[in-house]
Amino acid sequence: MRVAGKPMRTIWPEPDGTVGIIDQTALPHAFTTRRLGTLEEAAHAIRAMLVRGAPLIGVTAAYGVALAMRVDPSDAALEAACRTLAATRPTAVNLRWALDQMRRALAEAPPSERASLAWRRAGELADEDVRVNRAIGEHALPLIAGAARRVRRRVEILTHCNAGWLATVDWGTALAPIYLAHDSGIDVHVWVDETRPRNQGASLTAWELGQHGVPHTVIVDNAGGHLMQHGRVDLCIVGSDRTTASGDVANKIGTYLKALAAYDNGVPFYVTLPSSTIDWSLRDGREIPIEERDSSEVTHLGGVRLTPADSPAANWAFDVTPARLVTALVTERGICPASEGGLRRLFPERR
Amino acid sequence: MRVAGKPMRTIWPEPDGTVGIIDQTALPHAFTTRRLGTLEEAAHAIRAMLVRGAPLIGVTAAYGVALAMRVDPSDAALEAACRTLAATRPTAVNLRWALDQMRRALAEAPPSERASLAWRRAGELADEDVRVNRAIGEHALPLIAGAARRVRRRVEILTHCNAGWLATVDWGTALAPIYLAHDSGIDVHVWVDETRPRNQGASLTAWELGQHGVPHTVIVDNAGGHLMQHGRVDLCIVGSDRTTASGDVANKIGTYLKALAAYDNGVPFYVTLPSSTIDWSLRDGREIPIEERDSSEVTHLGGVRLTPADSPAANWAFDVTPARLVTALVTERGICPASEGGLRRLFPERR
Numbered sequence: 075m076r077v078a079g080k081p082m083r084t085i086w087p088e089p090d091g092t093v094g095i096i097d098q099t100a101l102p103h104a105f106t107t108r109r110l111g112t113l114e115e116a117a118h119a120i121r122a123m124l125v126r127g128a129p130l131i132g133v134t135a136a137y138g139v140a141l142a143m144r145v146d147p148s149d150a151a152l153e154a155a156c157r158t159l160a161a162t163r164p165t166a167v168n169l170r171w172a173l174d175q176m177r178r179a180l181a182e183a184p185p186s187e188r189a190s191l192a193w194r195r196a197g198e199l200a201d202e203d204v205r206v207n208r209a210i211g212e213h214a215l216p217l218i219a220g221a222a223r224r225v226r227r228r229v230e231i232l233t234h235c236n237a238g239w240l241a242t243v244d245w246g247t248a249l250a251p252i253y254l255a256h257d258s259g260i261d262v263h264v265w266v267d268e269t270r271p272r273n274q275g276a277s278l279t280a281w282e283l284g285q286h287g288v289p290h291t292v293i294v295d296n297a298g299g300h301l302m303q304h305g306r307v308d309l310c311i312v313g314s315d316r317t318t319a320s321g322d323v324a325n326k327i328g329t330y331l332k333a334l335a336a337y338d339n340g341v342p343f344y345v346t347l348p349s350s351t352i353d354w355s356l357r358d359g360r361e362i363p364i365e366e367r368d369s370s371e372v373t374h375l376g377g378v379r380l381t382p383a384d385s386p387a388a389n390w391a392f393d394v395t396p397a398r399l400v401t402a403l404v405t406e407r408g409i410c411p412a413s414e415g416g417l418r419r420l421f422p423e424r425r
Numbered sequence: 426m427r428v429a430g431k432p433m434r435t436i437w438p439e440p441d442g443t444v445g446i447i448d449q450t451a452l453p454h455a456f457t458t459r460r461l462g463t464l465e466e467a468a469h470a471i472r473a474m475l476v477r478g479a480p481l482i483g484v485t486a487a488y489g490v491a492l493a494m495r496v497d498p499s500d501a502a503l504e505a506a507c508r509t510l511a512a513t514r515p516t517a518v519n520l521r522w523a524l525d526q527m528r529r530a531l532a533e534a535p536p537s538e539r540a541s542l543a544w545r546r547a548g549e550l551a552d553e554d555v556r557v558n559r560a561i562g563e564h565a566l567p568l569i570a571g572a573a574r575r576v577r578r579r580v581e582i583l584t585h586c587n588a589g590w591l592a593t594v595d596w597g598t599a600l601a602p603i604y605l606a607h608d609s610g611i612d613v614h615v616w617v618d619e620t621r622p623r624n625q626g627a628s629l630t631a632w633e634l635g636q637h638g639v640p641h642t643v644i645v646d647n648a649g650g651h652l653m654q655h656g657r658v659d660l661c662i663v664g665s666d667r668t669t670a671s672g673d674v675a676n677k678i679g680t681y682l683k684a685l686a687a688y689d690n691g692v693p694f695y696v697t698l699p700s701s702t703i704d705w706s707l708r709d710g711r712e713i714p715i716e717e718r719d720s721s722e723v724t725h726l727g728g729v730r731l732t733p734a735d736s737p738a739a740n741w742a743f744d745v746t747p748a749r750l751v752t753a754l755v756t757e758r759g760i761c762p763a764s765e766g767g768l769r770r771l772f773p774e775r776r
Binding site: 102103266268269270271273276277280281283284290291292293294295296297298299300303326327328330331332334335338360364372373375376377378379380381382384385386387388389390392393394 | 453454617619620621622624627628631632634635641642643644645646647648649650651654677678679681682683685686689711715723724726727728729730731732733735736737738739740741743744745
């Protein structure tokens with residue numbers, strides 16, 4: 075998508091052999107790019123959330139393996155790199171998926187070829203992510219176009235956290251159909267959940283929608299239910315960090331509350347996801363490990379302490395929305411009910 | 426309740442004829458008191474939320490009338506003072522209730538007696554608030570004691586915003602039974618919703634629980650659903666800014682989302698309120714006017730800008746929880762179902 079009018083991706087190979095990224099912790103106030111030159115820098119970028127969003131984490135990890143292979147292309151180094159990268163974030167399953175892809179590409183190759191092979195494969199995964207997200211956008215676009223025909227005014231869409239192009243290599247998942255709708259002349263407006271504690275909505279979603287010229291309004295996470303009660307939301311679209319084979323959706327903490335409000339008010343609640351986000355090994359969302367992050371993300375904001383010095387805080391990063399609250403899942407292969415049957419019809423090879 | 430071990434109220438008459446308050450905008454980092462000497466200072470204290478919480482707003486308004494009567498005890502000045510104070514905050518109904526009480530006390534009195542009469546009546550309203558809240562606490566205490574017997578471990582209570590003693594003259598509404606439970610030796614722990622955008626949970630509820638020694642943990646507003654899904658909440662207790670005759674509850678924005686999660690997970694959801702918070706003229710919560718506050722409360726925090734400079738924000742201060750999601754209402758007269766029948770049995774004079 076565009077930054078100040080110039081097309082960009084969130085991650086790219088630099089001519090000097092490093093990996094370029096946008097430092098997303100500096101947004102929305104500063105647009106800064108960084109270069110990752112080592113496995114440790116790639117792992118740090120994921121852990122410290124310079125890059126975030128399940129699809130982008132996966133591609134960054136793939137490049138991390140490639141950077142490691144340049145230093146030591148041995149089997150032991152490959153395994154160590156995958157272990158280090160897998161440990162950076164526990165909930166997103168794309169990370170493990172991307173590492174599996176890299177392992178598969180490199181395992182049979184002689185060590186001398188692994189560095190260049192890994193670099194190429196990471197680039198392919200990045201390109202594939204762009205294609206997949208564009209396809210998700212095209213499959214979800216009719217949902218917005220249909221709402222536009224139904225309501226005959228501006229379509230009001232609520233999203234939580236950032237599942238935009240900044241969370242992927244390009245296009246985004248939840249925001250991909252919104253960009254396509256806006257670009258095709260459909261009048262859309264996005265309610266952007268702030269998304270405490272890390273404020274990815276207020277800082278990233280608002281920023282990327284603004285850069286692309288999509289009308290939007292930032293609200294606190296508490297406000298979405300009130301808007302839905304008053305008919306101010308036509309549909310919700312969110313992303314997913316891990317989706318079970320039965321259609322339960324782990325996504326940013328607070329997604330479950332918005333899904334409850336949508337259900338209570340008859341507002342469709344769509345989850346967009348690349349199939350790499352599906353964990354076919356799980357049938358119950360309660361089995362998804364939920365990352366607990368440092369409590370300082372809750373107690374401090376921009377260097378300002380928000381809580382009394384003696385008050386403890388807790389910080390779960392994700393929650394699980396049960397499939398019964400999800401109107402439909404949108405993948406790169408199309409739309410399906412949030413159910414085992416729905417997913418398996420789209421992905422028959424998983425039967 | 427206690428501040429650094431010393432018993433305090435949130436509002437008190439000073440010997441010099443001014444009204445002492447705690448500047449709640451400086452908490453939790455600084456404990457500052459202020460003196461209100463004029464109607465305009467009282468109105469400003471409510472508008473700028475130096476004092477907040479429906480019951481405390483009412484008592485502050487009553488003192489505001491008393492301060493106005495000292496300058497000009499005429500009928501016209503009385504009406505003007507009530508108009509100015511009523512316009513400070515639109516949602517809380519106690520404010521109107523308290524002004525009605527003052528009008529009733531002063532209307533028939535000769536102007537020469539109004540200043541001293543108003544000062545006395547405001548003090549009586551403050552004392553009455555303390556008695557009412559203590560009674561609410563005693564009526565709700567068995568709900569916590571019952572949970573303690575049932576779960577046979579620490580009782581986990583979730584609350585939203587601040588309905589503690591800082592929101593009233595003393596004791597609080599939602600926190601009154603928690604203080605009584607803690608003081609009587611019941612092991613309680615409170616999940617404190619941060620309560621964006623003004624963070625009354627993170628700054629006020631956490632502070633007052635900490636000052637009183639009640640174990641608590643601050644969480645973002647997004648987290649409560651996840652906790653309830655995992656059996657980490659035994660009951661929710663919140664306050665109310667306005668309750669309809671049918672039991673619909675206007676309270677801080679986001680309360681509705683927590684009520685939905687409680688309902689979805691079989692967690693009891695209790696609303697505590699002085700009867701002065703009941704609007705007997707309304708039967709449908711959707712008729713309650715919802716205050717929209719300045720968007721800077723969303724876009725900025727502690728001087729830090731959270732959103733891109735070009736991104737608009739919206740800021741509704743309250744939402745309405747329908748009676749069907751409320752397990753019971755707790756008033757100074759006892760507990761009742763959140764329904765017209767339930768309320769009228771407790772308040773038969775309203776039939």
